[in-house]
Amino acid sequence: MRITKRIAFAISAAALMASLGAASAQELNLKIGTEGAYPPFNNLTADGKLEGFDIDIANALCEEMKAKCEFVTQDWDGIIPALQAGKFDAIIASMSITPERAEKVDFTHKYYNTPSALAGPKDSDIKGVAKADLAGKTIGVATSTTHFNYATQTYTDSEIKGYPTSQEFLLDLANGRLDAVEDDISVLEEWLKTADGACCKLIGQPSPQPVEIFGEGAGIAVRKGETDLVNKLNDAIKAIRANGKYKAINDKYFTFDVYGAES
Structure with missing residues (x-):
């Protein structure tokens, strides 16, 4: 009887570990590329801290997706090649959605649009x-x-x-x-x-x-073909627009709605 109980316990423990392992494997880990030289959207302070609208939006999206995110700063001229080379997984740096860029990367819907x-x-x-x-x-x-x-x-x-x-x-x-x-x-x-x-x-x-x-507004760029990540980010953008987090971030930096007209 003890042997049976021990076997049952071992099976149960193994199932739990497998379940925890699967959950861990599904955790979304993202590296976010940004410029850090474009205030008030993204800026690197003298003490090395990233701040700005893009940064706060990125953090809100990561929280909404329950993703673990870290930022990587990158000069603007090389930001798309760095994404393509795998230096980071997404660009959140006030990048306008244009046909020319869409040939190189995939975009989410806009997350703001200013003239x-x-x-x-x-x-x-x-x-x-x-x-x-x-x-x-x-x-x-x-x-x-x-x-x-x-x-x-x-x-x-x-x-x-x-x-x-x-x-x-x-x-x-x-x-x-x-x-x-x-x-x-x-x-x-x-x-x-x-x-x-x-x-x-x-x-x-x-x-x-x-x-x-000028494009349709600023979007988040990911590598070509990463449709699942685009969908997750689009869902998160929609969610923070609906739950008030977007407005709170918007009002921290601007006196008007930078999202622009609904498309």
């Missing part, structure tokens, strides 16, 4: 954002971005100066080395509140903002 804008010195003689308004001017913009694509295609009578990050061209604008810069309106508005940004003002927003250049 492009131009800024310049407060004493600038630039009156608008049309091609003629910027003729002969030097415009700073980050390379490998939708803003760079728009500027090079639209302002053909201007000098377009490319930079690795927005922080670098904003510094040049503040120091009088540029006539204007183009970037996300939220990034520019946040910078204008700083001491360096006191020099400058918003000039305006290009209109219309062509979807074929």
Whole structure:
């Protein structure tokens, strides 16, 4: 009888261990790639801490998916190749969903959508954002971005100066080395509140903002064919929009809903 009980206990214990092992195997572990140089969306502080809207959204999505996540910082120009090489599993870095990028990665639905804008010195003689308004001017913009694509295609009578990050061209604008810069309106508005940004003002927003250049909004990029991860992330985006977590994060950084119109 004791032998029978011992056998039964052993079988039960083995079943429990197998169950725990299966649960552990199903745990979602993700590495999230981000730039860390694009406030207020993602920024690396002096003490090495990542902060910003993208970071808070990523943490909320990971919590919703019950996933264990860690962040990896990566220069913008190499962020898609790094994803493809397996350095991380997803990019949450304000990446616009465009047809060109969709040939290289798969995207979730958007998690925000804000317009492009131009800024310049407060004493600038630039009156608008049309091609003629910027003729002969030097415009700073980050390379490998939708803003760079728009500027090079639209302002053909201007000098377009490319930079690795927005922080670098904003510094040049503040120091009088540029006539204007183009970037996300939220990034520019946040910078204008700083001491360096006191020099400058918003000039305006290009209109219309062509979807074929700017895309449908910012999405999360994953490697091609990872449909299951895309679905999990889409479900999580929908969930945090519904349960109020998205709004709490939104209101921490912005005075308006950055998600934009429902699609």
